[in-house]
Amino acid sequence: MWSSDLKVAEIIAVGSELLLGGRTDTNSVFLADLLAQQGIEVRFKSVVGDSVEDIGVVVKQAACRADLVLLTGGLGPTVDDLTREAVARVTGRPLRQRVQALRAIKASLASRGGTPTSFQLRQAAIPAGARVLPNPAGIAPGFALEWRGCLVIVLPGVPHEAKQLFTEVVLPMLAEKVGLREPADRRILHTFGLTESAVDQRLRSLFTQGKHIRLGVLASPLGVTISLTSWGQSLGGSGSSGPRKAATGQDRLVEKIRRRLHGYIFAEGQDSMEEVIGRTLTARGLTLSLAESCTGGLIVHRLTQVPGSSAYVERGVVCYSNRAKMELLGVKEKDLMNYGAVSSQVAGAMARGIRSRSRTDLGLSVTGIAGPSGGSPQKPVGLVYVGLATGRGCFTQEYRFHGDRSFIKLRASQGALDVVRRWLPVGIAKGK
Amino acid sequence: MWSSDLKVAEIIAVGSELLLGGRTDTNSVFLADLLAQQGIEVRFKSVVGDSVEDIGVVVKQAACRADLVLLTGGLGPTVDDLTREAVARVTGRPLRQRVQALRAIKASLASRGGTPTSFQLRQAAIPAGARVLPNPAGIAPGFALEWRGCLVIVLPGVPHEAKQLFTEVVLPMLAEKVGLREPADRRILHTFGLTESAVDQRLRSLFTQGKHIRLGVLASPLGVTISLTSWGQSLGGSGSSGPRKAATGQDRLVEKIRRRLHGYIFAEGQDSMEEVIGRTLTARGLTLSLAESCTGGLIVHRLTQVPGSSAYVERGVVCYSNRAKMELLGVKEKDLMNYGAVSSQVAGAMARGIRSRSRTDLGLSVTGIAGPSGGSPQKPVGLVYVGLATGRGCFTQEYRFHGDRSFIKLRASQGALDVVRRWLPVGIAKGK
Numbered sequence: 001m002w003s004s005d006l007k008v009a010e011i012i013a014v015g016s017e018l019l020l021g022g023r024t025d026t027n028s029v030f031l032a033d034l035l036a037q038q039g040i041e042v043r044f045k046s047v048v049g050d051s052v053e054d055i056g057v058v059v060k061q062a063a064c065r066a067d068l069v070l071l072t073g074g075l076g077p078t079v080d081d082l083t084r085e086a087v088a089r090v091t092g093r094p095l096r097q098r099v100q101a102l103r104a105i106k107a108s109l110a111s112r113g114g115t116p117t118s119f120q121l122r123q124a125a126i127p128a129g130a131r132v133l134p135n136p137a138g139i140a141p142g143f144a145l146e147w148r149g150c151l152v153i154v155l156p157g158v159p160h161e162a163k164q165l166f167t168e169v170v171l172p173m174l175a176e177k178v179g180l181r182e183p184a185d186r187r188i189l190h191t192f193g194l195t196e197s198a199v200d201q202r203l204r205s206l207f208t209q210g211k212h213i214r215l216g217v218l219a220s221p222l223g224v225t226i227s228l229t230s231w232g233q234s235l236g237g238s239g240s241s242g243p244r245k246a247a248t249g250q251d252r253l254v255e256k257i258r259r260r261l262h263g264y265i266f267a268e269g270q271d272s273m274e275e276v277i278g279r280t281l282t283a284r285g286l287t288l289s290l291a292e293s294c295t296g297g298l299i300v301h302r303l304t305q306v307p308g309s310s311a312y313v314e315r316g317v318v319c320y321s322n323r324a325k326m327e328l329l330g331v332k333e334k335d336l337m338n339y340g341a342v343s344s345q346v347a348g349a350m351a352r353g354i355r356s357r358s359r360t361d362l363g364l365s366v367t368g369i370a371g372p373s374g375g376s377p378q379k380p381v382g383l384v385y386v387g388l389a390t391g392r393g394c395f396t397q398e399y400r401f402h403g404d405r406s407f408i409k410l411r412a413s414q415g416a417l418d419v420v421r422r423w424l425p426v427g428i429a430k431g432k
Numbered sequence: 433m434w435s436s437d438l439k440v441a442e443i444i445a446v447g448s449e450l451l452l453g454g455r456t457d458t459n460s461v462f463l464a465d466l467l468a469q470q471g472i473e474v475r476f477k478s479v480v481g482d483s484v485e486d487i488g489v490v491v492k493q494a495a496c497r498a499d500l501v502l503l504t505g506g507l508g509p510t511v512d513d514l515t516r517e518a519v520a521r522v523t524g525r526p527l528r529q530r531v532q533a534l535r536a537i538k539a540s541l542a543s544r545g546g547t548p549t550s551f552q553l554r555q556a557a558i559p560a561g562a563r564v565l566p567n568p569a570g571i572a573p574g575f576a577l578e579w580r581g582c583l584v585i586v587l588p589g590v591p592h593e594a595k596q597l598f599t600e601v602v603l604p605m606l607a608e609k610v611g612l613r614e615p616a617d618r619r620i621l622h623t624f625g626l627t628e629s630a631v632d633q634r635l636r637s638l639f640t641q642g643k644h645i646r647l648g649v650l651a652s653p654l655g656v657t658i659s660l661t662s663w664g665q666s667l668g669g670s671g672s673s674g675p676r677k678a679a680t681g682q683d684r685l686v687e688k689i690r691r692r693l694h695g696y697i698f699a700e701g702q703d704s705m706e707e708v709i710g711r712t713l714t715a716r717g718l719t720l721s722l723a724e725s726c727t728g729g730l731i732v733h734r735l736t737q738v739p740g741s742s743a744y745v746e747r748g749v750v751c752y753s754n755r756a757k758m759e760l761l762g763v764k765e766k767d768l769m770n771y772g773a774v775s776s777q778v779a780g781a782m783a784r785g786i787r788s789r790s791r792t793d794l795g796l797s798v799t800g801i802a803g804p805s806g807g808s809p810q811k812p813v814g815l816v817y818v819g820l821a822t823g824r825g826c827f828t829q830e831y832r833f834h835g836d837r838s839f840i841k842l843r844a845s846q847g848a849l850d851v852v853r854r855w856l857p858v859g860i861a862k863g864k
Contacts, residue, residue: 017650017659019464019474020618024456028479032452042451043486045479047460050648054475061493078632078649079639119632158651160836186452200510200551207511216482217510218449219590227449290750296736297729300750304728305838307804315756318722318732318748320741324790328747328760358756372739402544404592406737 006151006174009035009042010066012058014074014083015157016049027072027155027162033270034166036184038174040068041231050074055086063150073157075140077119083154084125091147093127101126101141104134131173137164144173185230187254190271191264192223192418199224202260206253213250221403221410222273223266226257266421273417274302274309280424281312288420289358290316291329291350293341294368294384298413314360319350329353329365342367344385344396351387352394363389366416368399370408384412386419395423438583438606441467441474442498444490446506446515447589448481459504459587459594465702466598468616470606472500473663482506487518495582505589507572509551515586516557523579525559533558533573536566563605569596576605617662619686622703623696624655624850631656634692638685645682653835653842654705655698658689698853705849706734706741712856713744713794720852721790722748723761723782725773726800726816730845746792751782761785761797774799776817776828783819784826795821798848800831802840816844818851827855 011032013025025047032042044065046058055074062069074083088095101124109116123140126132133142133153138161144153153170155162191199196219203226207215216227228250258265267276281288290300290313300316303309317328322341325331330353331346339345347367355363368384375381382401387394397419401411443464445457457479464474476497478490487506494501506515520527533556541548555572558564565574565585570593576585585602587594623631628651635658639647648659660682690697699708713720722732722745732748735741749760754773757763762785763778771777779799787795800816807813814833819826829851833843 015650016646016648016661017657019460019477020468020648020659020661024458024461026456028451029456036452043481044490045451047477047479049475050646057497058476065489076649076651077629079636080646080648117629117633119636120629160839197509197549197552201549204511204551214448214482214512216448216512217508218447219508225449227452229448229452292729295733296741296745297724297732297748297750300729301727301733301841304750304752305841307837309728310752313728313750314753315760316729316750317760318729318736318745318750320736321746324747327789328749357759405739407592409733409737 006038006040006067008066009040009068009070010062011042011045012055012062012069012071013045013047013157014050014055014071015047016051016080018047018073019049025072026159027157030159030163031070031072031166034171035068035070036186036229038171039183039231041184050080050082052082052086052089055083056090059087059090059152063148063152067150069150069152071152071154072162075123075142075154075156077117077123077140084123084127087145087152087154088127091127091145091152093129093145095125096128097121097124098126098132100132100134104132104141105139108135108139133165133169133173135161135165136168137161142169144170185228185250187228187250188269189226189254189257189261189265190223190267190273191226191261192266192273192414193264194224194261195219196224199226199261203257206256206260213253221407222414226261228253228257263422266418272302273414273421274306277417277420277424278303278306278309278312280421282308284424286362287312287314287360288362288364289314289354289360291325291354291363291365292316292318293320293325293350293366294370295366295409295413295416296320296370298409299364299366299416302413302417314358315354317354325350329357340379342369342379342383342385344387344398347385347387348389348394348396349387351389351396355389361391362420363387364416364420365389366412368408368412370405370412372405382408384408384415386412386416388419388423390423395419438472438499440498441472441500441502442494443474443477444487444494444501444503445477445479445589446482446487446503446518447479448483448512450479450505451481457504458591459589462595463502463504463598466603467500467502468618468661470603471615471663473616482512482514484514484518484521487515488522491519491522491584495580495584499582501582501584503584503586504594507555507574507586507588509549509555509572516555516559519577519584519586520559523559523577523584525561525577527557528560529553529556530558530564532564532566536564536573537571540567540571565597565601567593567597568600569593574601576602617660617682619660619682620701621658621686621689621693621697622655622699622705623658623693624698624705624846625696626656626693627651628656631658631693635689638688638692645685653839654846658693660685660689695854698850705846705853706738709849709852709856710735710738710741710744712853714740716856718794719744719746719792720794720796721746721786721792723786723795723797724748724750725752725757725782725798726802727798727841727845727848728752728802730841731796731798731848734845734849746790747786749786757782761789772811774801774811774815774817776819776830779817779819780821780826780828781819783821783828787821793823794852795819796848796852797821798844800840800844802837802844804837814840816840816847818844818848820851820855822855827851 011028130143130145350365351363365387371381384399443460562575562577782797783795797819803813816831
C-alpha cells in the first residue's frame with residue numbers, strides 16, 4: 001500500500017485547548033518513544049487548533065517532509081472535533097459512514113451499557129478508502145490512509161485510548177507492512193546532585209568521540225539526564241556494519257560516562273527514581289514510611305504511582321502543623337522551639353518518629369520552606385532537610401534549591417528519594 | 433523596528449528530548465495564554481530537535497505564517513544547545529559576543545557565588561543586531577530580532593526562566609512597541625460529574641448562537657472544560673463595535689451555559705479545584721485533614737501546591753495498609769473484615785477518624801482500587817469511595833472510574849475534592 005521505507009515521522013496534535021492552555025500534549029511523548037523502538041525517528045511535532053483549514057496546512061507540510069504522519073485528537077463527538085473532516089478535505093477523500101466503524105462504536109457503547117446518540121454516530125464517518133482502526137479503549141475509531149507516498153494515521157486524543165490503539169492495532173500493522181527494522185539504539189542515564197554545567201564539564205571531552213551518536217544533556221527538577229541516540233538506518237552508510245559499529249561505540253561511551261558520573265546516576269532508560277527504589281525495597285524485603293512537611297504528600301504520591309507499591313509503602317503522613325508533628329511523630333516541642341521546624345534536628349526526629357510508630361524498616365522525612373513566603377535570611381525559601389531513619393541510625397541531608405513552589409516541592413521530593421537510594425546499598429539491612 | 437500589527441504568533445519549542453520523550457513542552461501553555469491576553473493568537477506550535485538544520489526549517493516556516501515567532505530552549509551551555517547558531521544561520525546574522533550579554537551572565541553567576549566557565553561564556557554570543565534580553569531568573573540571556581517582517585524572540589527552555597523573562601522583559605517590550613491591544617475575550621468553565629457527550633447534549637443548541645465565538649469542549653481526568661474565545665481583531669470586520677458586540681454575546685452565552693450546567697461547574701477561568709476549595713476554606717475559617725488510601729497522597733499534594741495552604745490543611749495521612757487504617761484513624765477491624773477496606777463504611781470511618789484525631793472542621797477520606805491488580809467482579813478496578821466528615825455528620829459518595837492507575841488516582845482525587853466543593857455551601861459550618 002505505502003512505501004515500505006518509513007524512516008521519518010511527524011506527529012500532529014490537534015486541539016485548540018493545546019494552543020490556548022488547559023492541556024499539554026502528552027501523547028506525542030510515548031508515540032515518539034514507541035516509534036524509536038521501531039527505528040522510526042520523529043523529527044518534528046506540530047500542534048494545531050480545531051480549524052479545518054489549519055489542520056490541512058500542517059498535514060500538507062508534514063507529508064512533504066515525513067514518511068509517516070500521526071495525528072492525535074479531534075475525533076470526539078462534539079462540534080469542535082474536526083480532524084476527520086480536515087483530513088478528508090486535504091486528501092480529497094470524502095467522508096463515508098463505514099459499517100466497520102459503526103459496529104465498533106455500538107459494541108464499545110454496549111459494553112458500558114449505552115447506545116449511540118446521533119452525534120456519536122458521526123464518529124463512524126471516515127475518509128473513503130481509509131482503513132478503520134477500532135478503538136479498544138474508547139468509542140471514536142481511528143483510521144489510516146496513504147497520501148502522497150506518505151502513511152497518515154489518525155488516533156483519538158485521550159491518552160490511554162491513543163496508547164492502546166497505537167500499541168494493539170497500529171504497531172502490528174506497521175510491523176506486518178514494513179517488516180521489522182533495526183530500532184534506534186537509545187541510552188538514557190539519569191543523574192541527581194550535579195548541575196547541567198558540572199555534568200557537561202565532566203563529559204565534554206567524550207562528546208567528540210562518538211560522531212555517529214547524538215548526545216543530549218537535559219536539566220529538569222528531577223536531575224540532569226544524558227541521552228545517547230544512534231539511528232540504525234542513517235548510520236555508517238555502507239551496509240549492516242554501520243549500526244553494529246555504532247552500537248559498540250555507544251556501549252563504550254556509556255561505560256565511560258558511568259565512570260565519570262559514578263554515584264550520581266540513579267537510573268537508566270525509562271526507569272524513574274520511584275521505580276528504582278521500589279524494586280530495591282522489594283528485592284530486599286524492606287518497608288518504608290514517610291513523614292512529609294514541605295513536600296506535602298508528593299513523595300508518597302510518586303511512590304504509590306508504581307503498581308505494587310502497597311507492598312513496601314506502609315504509610316505516609318503529611319505534617320504541616322507543629323501540632324501534627326508532635327502528635328503523629330512524637331517530635332518534641334523543645335526541638336521545634338530551639339531549632340525550628342525546618343532543621344536537621346527536626347528532620348531526624350520526624351524520620352525516627354515515623355519509623356518507630358509505623359514499625360517499618362525505614363522512615364523518611366522532609367521538612368523545608370517551599371515558598372513563596374515563610375523564608376528568612378537564616379532560613380531562605382528552598383532550604384530543605386531530609387532525614388532517613390534506619391536500624392543502623394539516622395542520616396540527615398541539607399539541600400538548598402532555587403525556583404518556585406512547585407519546582408522546590410518536586411526537587412525536594414527527588415532529593416529525599418535520592419538519600420534513600422544512596423544509603424540503601426551500604427547502610428541499610430533488613431531487621432538491623 | 434517591526435510591524436506594529438502582531439496578530440498571529442507561532443511558538444517553537446527546541447529540544448530533542450521533547451521529541452524523544454523525557455520531557456513535555458509546558459512553556460508554550462503559559463506563553464499562549466499571556467499572548468492571548470495581549471490579543472495575539474497562537475495558531476500553530478512546533479517542536480523540533482537539537483539540529484541547526486531542522487530548527488532553521490521550522491523558523492522559516494513560522495516566519496511565513498506568523499507575525500511573532502517565539503522560540504524556547506537550546507540556549508544552555510552544552511554542545512547540544514544550538515538555537516543561537518540556528519537562528520544566526522537562517523537569518524544571516526552571524527553570532528557576536530555581546531557586552532551586555534556577558535555582563536548579565538557574570539552578574540547572574542556572581543549572585544550565586546560563581547564565575548563563568550568558558551562554556552557558559554558562549555551563551556553571550558548573540559546574532560548581530562539582535563536585542564539582548566537579560567535573564568532575570570537564570571544565566572542564559574534571550575534575544576529578539578526582526579526578520580522578514582516578523583518579530584523573532586528567543587527564550588530559555590527552563591520554565592520558570594522563560595516565564596519570568598517573558599513577563600518582565602518581553603511583555604513590556606511588546607506593549608511599548610505595538611501599543612496596548614484589545615485582549616482576546618476568553619472564558620473557561622470547568623465541570624466535574626458529566627461526560628463529554630452529556631455536556632455536548634446539554635449545550636448543543638447553544639453552539640450555533642455565537643457565530644463569532646469559538647467554542648471548545650475538552651474532557652480530561654479532571655472533568656470536562658468548556659471554553660469560549662472571541663478575538664478582538666478578527667471579529668465584526670467593521671470597526672470597534674465588533675469586539676464589544678461579541679463580548680456581550682459571550683456574556684449571554686456564558687450565562688446560559690451556567691444555567692444548563694448548574695451544580696457541575698466547579699471553577700471558571702484559570703482556577704483549579706484546589707484553589708477554589710482553598711479560597712472557600714480560608715474565607716470560612718475552616719480546616720481540613722485527609723485520610724487517603726488509593727490516591728496515595730495525591731490530594732494533599734494537590735492542595736499543598738497552593739501557596740498559603742498550610743493555613744487550612746492541618747495534616748494528611750496515607751494509609752495503604754489495614755494496620756495503618758486502624759492505628760492512625762481508629763477504623764475497626766470488624767468493619768475492615770465485614771465490608772472490606774474498599775467500602776462506603778470504611779470510607780466513612782476513615783473520614784470520621786481523621787477529623788476527630790486531627791480536631792479539624794472537616795475530614796476527607798478516599799479508599800478505592802487504583803489497579804492494575806486488586807480488582808474483583810464485585811469490586812472492580814476503578815471503584816472508589818469518598819467520605820466527608822463534618823460537624824453535621826458524615827457523607828459518602830461512590831464513584832466508578834475507567835482508565836489506568838494514574839488516571840484513576842487523578843480522577844479519584846478530583847472526585848473527592850468535588851465532594852467537598854458540593855457540600856461546602858450547604859452542609860458545613862464552622863464549629864457545628
